[in-house]
Amino acid sequence: xxxxxxxxxxxxxxxxxxxxxxxxxxxxxxxxxxxxxxxxxxxxxxxxxxxxxxxxxxxxxxxxxxxxxxxxxxxxxxxxxxxxxxxxxxxxxxxxxxxxxxxxxxxxxxxxxxxxxxxxxxxxxxxxxxxxxxxxxxxxxxxxxxxxxxxxxxxxxxxxxxxxxxxxxxxxxxxxxxxxxxxxxxxxxxxxxxxxxxxxxxxxxxxxxxxxxxxxxxxxxxxxxxxxxxxxxxxxxxxxxxxxxxxxxxxxxxxxxxxxxxxxxxxxxxxxxxxxxxxxxxxxxxxxxxxxxxxxxxxxxxxxxxxxxxxxxxxxxxxxxxxxxxxxxxxxxxxxxxxxxxxxxxxxxxxxxxxxxxxxxxxxxxxxxxxxxxxxxxxxxxxxxxxxxxxxxxxxxxxxxxxxxxxxxxxxxxxxxxxxxxxxxxxxxxxxxxxxxxxxxxxxxxxxxxxxxxxxxxxxxxxxxxxxxxxxxxxxxxxxxxxxxxxxxxxxxxxxxx
Amino acid sequence: xxxxxxxxxxxxxxxxxxxxxxxxxxxxxxxxxxxxxxxxxxxxxxxxxxxxxxxxxxxxxxxxxxxxxxxxxxxxxxxxxxxxxxxxxxxxxxxxxxxxxxxxxxxxxxxxxxxxxxxxxxxxxxxxxxxxxxxxxxxxxxxxxxxxxxxxxxxxxxxxxxxxxxxxxxxxxxxxxxxxxxxxxxxxxxxxxxxxxxxxxxxxxxxxxxxxxxxxxxxxxxxxxxxxxxxxxxxxxxxxxxxxxxxxxxxxxxxxxxxxxxxxxxxxxxxxxxxxxxxxxxxxxxxxxxxxxxxxxxxxxxxxxxxxxxxxxxxxxxxxxxxxxxxxxxxxxxxxxxxxxxxxxxxxxxxxxxxxxxxxxxxxxxxxxxxxxxxxxxxxxxxxxxxxxxxxxxxxxxxxxxxxxxxxxxxxxxxxxxxxxxxxxxxxxxxxxxxxxxxxxxxxxxxxxxxxxxxxxxxxxxxxxxxxxxxx
Numbered sequence: 001x002x003x004x005x006x007x008x009x010x011x012x013x014x015x016x017x018x019x020x021x022x023x024x025x026x027x028x029x030x031x032x033x034x035x036x037x038x039x040x041x042x043x044x045x046x047x048x049x050x051x052x053x054x055x056x057x058x059x060x061x062x063x064x065x066x067x068x069x070x071x072x073x074x075x076x077x078x079x080x081x082x083x084x085x086x087x088x089x090x091x092x093x094x095x096x097x098x099x100x101x102x103x104x105x106x107x108x109x110x111x112x113x114x115x116x117x118x119x120x121x122x123x124x125x126x127x128x129x130x131x132x133x134x135x136x137x138x139x140x141x142x143x144x145x146x147x148x149x150x151x152x153x154x155x156x157x158x159x160x161x162x163x164x165x166x167x168x169x170x171x172x173x174x175x176x177x178x179x180x181x182x183x184x185x186x187x188x189x190x191x192x193x194x195x196x197x198x199x200x201x202x203x204x205x206x207x208x209x210x211x212x213x214x215x216x217x218x219x220x221x222x223x224x225x226x227x228x229x230x231x232x233x234x235x236x237x238x239x240x241x242x243x244x245x246x247x248x249x250x251x252x253x254x255x256x257x258x259x260x261x262x263x264x265x266x267x268x269x270x271x272x273x274x275x276x277x278x279x280x281x282x283x284x285x286x287x288x289x290x291x292x293x294x295x296x297x298x299x300x301x302x303x304x305x306x307x308x309x310x311x312x313x314x315x316x317x318x319x320x321x322x323x324x325x326x327x328x329x330x331x332x333x334x335x336x337x338x339x340x341x342x343x344x345x346x347x348x349x350x351x352x353x354x355x356x357x358x359x360x361x362x363x364x365x366x367x368x369x370x371x372x373x374x375x376x377x378x379x380x381x382x383x384x385x386x387x388x389x390x391x392x393x394x395x396x397x398x399x400x401x402x403x404x405x406x407x408x409x410x411x412x413x414x415x416x417x418x419x420x421x422x423x424x425x426x427x428x429x430x431x432x433x434x435x436x437x438x439x440x441x442x443x444x445x446x447x448x449x450x451x452x453x454x455x456x457x458x459x460x461x462x463x464x465x466x467x468x469x470x471x472x473x474x475x476x477x478x479x480x481x482x483x484x485x486x487x488x489x490x491x492x493x494x495x496x497x498x
Numbered sequence: 499x500x501x502x503x504x505x506x507x508x509x510x511x512x513x514x515x516x517x518x519x520x521x522x523x524x525x526x527x528x529x530x531x532x533x534x535x536x537x538x539x540x541x542x543x544x545x546x547x548x549x550x551x552x553x554x555x556x557x558x559x560x561x562x563x564x565x566x567x568x569x570x571x572x573x574x575x576x577x578x579x580x581x582x583x584x585x586x587x588x589x590x591x592x593x594x595x596x597x598x599x600x601x602x603x604x605x606x607x608x609x610x611x612x613x614x615x616x617x618x619x620x621x622x623x624x625x626x627x628x629x630x631x632x633x634x635x636x637x638x639x640x641x642x643x644x645x646x647x648x649x650x651x652x653x654x655x656x657x658x659x660x661x662x663x664x665x666x667x668x669x670x671x672x673x674x675x676x677x678x679x680x681x682x683x684x685x686x687x688x689x690x691x692x693x694x695x696x697x698x699x700x701x702x703x704x705x706x707x708x709x710x711x712x713x714x715x716x717x718x719x720x721x722x723x724x725x726x727x728x729x730x731x732x733x734x735x736x737x738x739x740x741x742x743x744x745x746x747x748x749x750x751x752x753x754x755x756x757x758x759x760x761x762x763x764x765x766x767x768x769x770x771x772x773x774x775x776x777x778x779x780x781x782x783x784x785x786x787x788x789x790x791x792x793x794x795x796x797x798x799x800x801x802x803x804x805x806x807x808x809x810x811x812x813x814x815x816x817x818x819x820x821x822x823x824x825x826x827x828x829x830x831x832x833x834x835x836x837x838x839x840x841x842x843x844x845x846x847x848x849x850x851x852x853x854x855x856x857x858x859x860x861x862x863x864x865x866x867x868x869x870x871x872x873x874x875x876x877x878x879x880x881x882x883x884x885x886x887x888x889x890x891x892x893x894x895x896x897x898x899x900x901x902x903x904x905x906x907x908x909x910x911x912x913x914x915x916x917x918x919x920x921x922x923x924x925x926x927x928x929x930x931x932x933x934x935x936x937x938x939x940x941x942x943x944x945x946x947x948x949x950x951x952x953x954x955x956x957x958x959x960x961x962x963x964x965x966x967x968x969x970x
């Protein structure tokens with residue numbers, strides 16, 4: 001007994017600045033739960049999963065019931081949810097010719113259940129790729145006044161601060177609310193001041209975080225993955241996702257992180273809408289102008305962003321920027337980036353300016369070893385679609401699936417931006433295409449000497465071949481970066497048997 | 499039937515009749531054939547520099563070879579002796595002598611070495627082996643593989659020609675960026691070929707060398723490949739004359755016409771299909787396009803209906819004198835046109851290696867072939883091939899696959915320029931060097947290399963002296 005009391009006493013001394021009696025602490029927690037709990041909702045929906053490639057025949061189409069935690073962040077029914085679960089990206093599974101992929105169909109609508117049991121329908125507004133947060137809008141005939149989470153805008157998380165995280169049990173426990181006491185274990189600089197808290201993943205993702213005096217500090221998210229590792233900072237002007245694909249690596253795993261209110265406020269006022277234009281400047285691999293680099297380059301002071309690769313025909317390229325240019329000011333504001341970890345912050349700042357915004361940059365350019373100060377005005381463009389955004393079209397008779405070629409694919413494979421065609425995404429080994437020797441990744445550029453610039457044109461060519469009952473087709477493809485002819489034998493079904 | 503004929507020839511008057519006699523006759527033939535080549539069979543232990551983990555190390559291996567003239571020249575594989583600094587040769591009578599590299603050709607994986615006969619202490623004369631003609635081989639012919647499998651010198655294995663013209667594709671790499679085997683098909687055999695057999699002779703029952711054993715298939719049983727001796731003879735001739743093999747290049751990639759004959763309206767086994775034209779190469783400059791059917795090259799008709807015929811065409815093109823204006827007849831869209839192109843010299847695929855000892859990393863010069871592989875705009879800069887753990891270069895962020903463009907403000911267009919800049923900065927003991935790189939041969943980045951010159955002189959020397967263990 002003595003031993004047990006001693007332990008309890010020691011813990012209290014350590015954990016609380018002012019030792020409180022147990023029932024005071026109980027009361028505090030109760031107040032927090034009362035204040036924050038009603039804003040925590042259950043989001044439920046049915047997700048359709050479809051297998052592509054060889055997986056397609058194995059798994060076909062499957063349905064999955066998903067439930068997750070959401071937080072009402074605006075009284076008119078705006079609900080914030082973790083992004084990855086609600087809108088998972090297509091996942092490809094290895095295998096050279098026989099690989100496959102799993103894609104997810106987003107449901108038409110979502111069920112939202114409040115703490116008091118009230119049920120609503122909601123629509124997905126959109127997702128912020130960088131923060132991996134999504135927003136749902138509850139639909140209702142009458143104007144809504146829901147218990148929105150009341151953030152404390154001025155409260156800044158402190159290192160070692162004790163906090164309460166509110167979460168939710170899974171369906172088996174009736175979605176009962178739960179909480180956990182933890183501490184802010186570090187303060188991070190990227191992309192803005194954030195604080196990580198450990199072991200709050202299961203059931204706490206998306207959940208509110210409050211201090212013991214009842215201030216709501218933010219929510220638990222997964223630390224945004226930035227691309228500065230090795231290849232230099234990405235994330236500029238919405239290219240985050242692009243750059244991640246280009247570099248093909250995700251440094252470290254995501255960690256549960258406290259996203260403070262100042263990171264969320266813009267999004268809550270103006271939630272991202274899917275299909276809305278994502279701003280894009282077209283630069284990959286940004287690097288901070290560190291103190292050391294500034295000294296070595298003979299640039300008066302550190303702080304700036306060195307451009308790694310300016311993508312062809314991108315807004316940055318059109319404005320005349322080149323790789324190696326060092327941005328020091330944008331719209332008369334200094335670029336105060338002197339560590340590589342901070343590069344993502346600059347990307348976010350630019351992104352907030354939106355598509356069509358004109359950004360006046362001051363930059364240094366290396367002119368035969370001497371740096372000259374220059375200016376350029378970049379009009380932020382719209383982020384080009386990625387290959388994952390393209391619809392896969394099944395050419396079942398020929399035994400392959402194809403997609404339109406995007407700028408992102410061409411950049412990734414270092415092919416000229418003017419390259420046209422339809423890219424083969426899946427080949428059935430024993431199908432006509434497979435037997436003929438077409439391979440996954442081939443970009444079909446011609447069929448029987450007629451140009452193929454898109455999936456639509458490819459389908460038209462196949463239709464013609466079918467109508468003419470041609471016994472063979474000659475594909476002209478770009479494989480890796482070399483062209484090649486592929487002979488495909490066809491056996492279109494005789495008329496009346498189709 | 500051929501086997502029986504051979505046996506009849508081999509069965510001497512002493513051989514008893516019946517099955518036993520057939521066996522004895524064959525054995526006698528094999529042993530006669532062996533005796534003709536065995537004295538010329540050598541085990542080769544090369545010592546060469548390899549660039550591993552950011553530093554130059556000396557490594558050794560075991561290979562095989564065969565002496566082909568009275569001056570003591572022996573032929574082996576490029577991958578055995580082509581980059582050797584030192585060669586220790588053991589004859590089949592167990593006598594050891596040193597040898598020197600005469601020249602090598604990575605494209606056919608052939609090297610020629612010369613034994614220092616003056617060192618020879620044996621009593622019997624060194625007898626060179628005779629070359630046969632690989633063109634006369636047919637499937638089923640008896641052959642022996644001689645050499646040092648797994649370093650077990652003086653070994654003989656026996657089998658048949660499994661296939662006389664195996665096409666192994668043109669994508670085989672001898673080392674990074676160095677393709678090989680583009681100019682020949684291979685003799686496939688079930689005579690056991692293991693690591694260490696490389697460079698050893700494939701011998702027919704007449705006791706002639708008909709191939710140079712070069713590779714086996716580790717995932718299978720009894721599938722080994724030899725380079726046909728007809729090709730090897732030409733390579734040896736050139737190496738003996740000039741120390742190297744000069745070839746032409748036109749920058750075109752061909753496909754067999756077979757399945758495409760109907761589509762492109764060609765018949766009679768004529769022509770070869772042009773699949774890819776390398777931008778900026780002679781074929782591109784001459785106006786050749788994918789889809790063209792090449793009918794004649796330099797006045798002679800061309801035919802490649804099957805993949806197995808492509809190496810022959812590649813060789814014909816390569817054998818054109820460098821810089822020659824060649825006329826071509828091409829079928830394009832059903833009509834014949836004549837074009838003229840000027841060949842250029844085929845470069846080696848892989849650039850030269852270099853160790854930057856003071857900065858603790860290794861680089862390689864960038865050839866045109868490497869620039870294409872790395873998808874660089876031009877063959878500029880040097881490629882980082884390794885950086886030592888916790889070394890200066892690694893700390894600065896340099897690693898495999900990075901391309902160095904500028905060092906200390908100096909553009910390094912070639913390996914020579916790079917070495918010039920490097921040596922100058924090391925002489926100056928420059929503490930901080932700004933290096934402009936293409937990270938992963940793609941994204942430009944600036945790094946500052948902080949060099950510590952003091953520690954190296956003490957630590958590095960003993961390590962350099964050590965040599966690595968034996969490998970096959």
